[in-house]
Amino acid sequence: MGDVQVPDTISTATKTTSEENSGESSKGSNSNQHKCAVCSSFATKCCTGCRDIHYCSQEHQKQDWTRHKMQCSPFILKTSTVFGRHFVASRKLKGTSLILEELPAFCAPRGMVDDFETPLCLSCCSVINELPIDQVGKCSKCGWPVCSLMCEKNDYHSKNECEIFFKSKLAFYPPGYSVYELYKVIEVIRGLLIKDKKPETWKKIMDLQYQTELGSKTLFDDLKSVRKDFKVEDLGTDGEWNRILGVMNVNNFTMAGPRATPSISYEAFLFLKTSMFAHSCAPNCWWGITIFPEFKITVYAAEDIQKGDIITLPYTYLYSAFGTHMRIEFLKRNGDYICRCIRCVTKAELGSYASALKCFNCESGYILPESPTDSNSEWKCEDEECKSVLESRVFDSRIEYLIKKLEDCETVPELHKYIEDNKDVTLHANHWLITEAMETICKGEPSESGSSSEALAEKDKLIQYCEHILKVKNIVAPGISLERGRCYSH
Ligand SMILES: [Zn+2]
Ligand SMILES: [Zn+2]
Ligand SMILES: [Zn+2]
Ligand SMILES: [Zn+2]
Ligand SMILES: [Zn+2]
Ligand SMILES: [Zn+2]
Numbered sequence: 001m002g003d004v005q006v007p008d009t010i011s012t013a014t015k016t017t018s019e020e021n022s023g024e025s026s027k028g029s030n031s032n033q034h035k036c037a038v039c040s041s042f043a044t045k046c047c048t049g050c051r052d053i054h055y056c057s058q059e060h061q062k063q064d065w066t067r068h069k070m071q072c073s074p075f076i077l078k079t080s081t082v083f084g085r086h087f088v089a090s091r092k093l094k095g096t097s098l099i100l101e102e103l104p105a106f107c108a109p110r111g112m113v114d115d116f117e118t119p120l121c122l123s124c125c126s127v128i129n130e131l132p133i134d135q136v137g138k139c140s141k142c143g144w145p146v147c148s149l150m151c152e153k154n155d156y157h158s159k160n161e162c163e164i165f166f167k168s169k170l171a172f173y174p175p176g177y178s179v180y181e182l183y184k185v186i187e188v189i190r191g192l193l194i195k196d197k198k199p200e201t202w203k204k205i206m207d208l209q210y211q212t213e214l215g216s217k218t219l220f221d222d223l224k225s226v227r228k229d230f231k232v233e234d235l236g237t238d239g240e241w242n243r244i245l246g247v248m249n250v251n252n253f254t255m256a257g258p259r260a261t262p263s264i265s266y267e268a269f270l271f272l273k274t275s276m277f278a279h280s281c282a283p284n285c286w287w288g289i290t291i292f293p294e295f296k297i298t299v300y301a302a303e304d305i306q307k308g309d310i311i312t313l314p315y316t317y318l319y320s321a322f323g324t325h326m327r328i329e330f331l332k333r334n335g336d337y338i339c340r341c342i343r344c345v346t347k348a349e350l351g352s353y354a355s356a357l358k359c360f361n362c363e364s365g366y367i368l369p370e371s372p373t374d375s376n377s378e379w380k381c382e383d384e385e386c387k388s389v390l391e392s393r394v395f396d397s398r399i400e401y402l403i404k405k406l407e408d409c410e411t412v413p414e415l416h417k418y419i420e421d422n423k424d425v426t427l428h429a430n431h432w433l434i435t436e437a438m439e440t441i442c443k444g445e446p447s448e449s450g451s452s453s454e455a456l457a458e459k460d461k462l463i464q465y466c467e468h469i470l471k472v473k474n475i476v477a478p479g480i481s482l483e484r485g486r487c488y489s490h
Helices: 009-015 058-068 149-153 161-168 179-197 199-206 223-229 238-251 324-335 392-408 412-422 432-443 453-476 482-488
Strands: 045-047 075-080 084-089 098-102 106-111 253-256 265-270 285-289 297-301 366-369 379-381
Touching (some): 106 179, 179 199, 432 453
Antiparallel strands (some): 366 379
């Protein structure tokens, strides 16, 4: 952009009161159209922190900094062929610092695909079947499921599909739809209603990336009959329905519902800004979403981020504990998305060896994928003298067998035995199946209590496991990450 950095007068002044290093001004490329935020005269400079605010002079920028620093964005938008649109840090960001808070453009509950019978509250996403009988409710206006009066009155429901279904007298619910499809329709309706209600937001939604084919098949083959069944023929066009579905395929964030036992419901969100952060399976930021009714996403830095670094997030927490091979499979299946993050493209996953098998031939080397993001890749022994090759088919059956074995472990001693039998025998000690087994043990109640020698030995073992898990997570999920936090909570 050819920005001219003018002397750093403001940032030096502010450094004494804040760690942030922003407020340098530079010539913005399109500064001609802008007015100074202080005096409204012709502005030739813009804040390099956010490029969102303009000034006539450095004096006025300096004058405004105390006020503006509260709003100055710590990231700026960039585009690249690899990451598409993404954000980079506009200044040094300290670990744990807040990067962004954002409310959803819209959201909707999301049920399970093969479920045909579990209605979810249209506002808070509770599983209605599991509620105490006095809380089970139907909206007094439209008759669709809400768990309480508070949820009936909540804008997510009352200002969206409730008005439509009330007018059309559409009873809950058109037969033949799975709970997943049912709430997917609600999701689209809520998205489409933004077009008239908030045109500015709609423009931004239309500006997001989208992918209309999900795992190479569309969700609704016949949109006409869907729209007829839900009596919403007049709402949007087929193209707009597909567009909202496509935008959500690529950009949605999900969070488990309040009564998700076990994982029966999710809330799906569209966050306009947060969805533009680059995804990484070894991210430098993490996020959390507050519970109903606020639903605010908070993005924070897991570790120190340098000025100019790409800010990365995990799009989903569901697979973050898996090795690359598994993650790629899931990401592809659920979002038609092939990850090219630094963890996915390095054979040994940043040196963690979280997917490596022990070589069956030389018994000392480790087997790694030749091209890690290709699920049909060959796997090859790292040992220069061995170089044994495993076809992807053979690798797949081997790993499936080991996953099945872990799933079959029902007791803590069986899990201990699984670890003993496989750690550095069939799998690298850092393999994700080993850390999964260890986490399962650490999560449970210790089988021996008190201070007998057995109990102490078991506690020692748990400490060893936690240390081992942390060692691996320090590589793939460094800093203040969910993965590490989970370990500390054991
Ligand atoms: Zn001015
Ligand atoms: Zn700024
Ligand atoms: Zn509710
Ligand atoms: Zn209603
Ligand atoms: Zn990745
Ligand atoms: Zn070997």
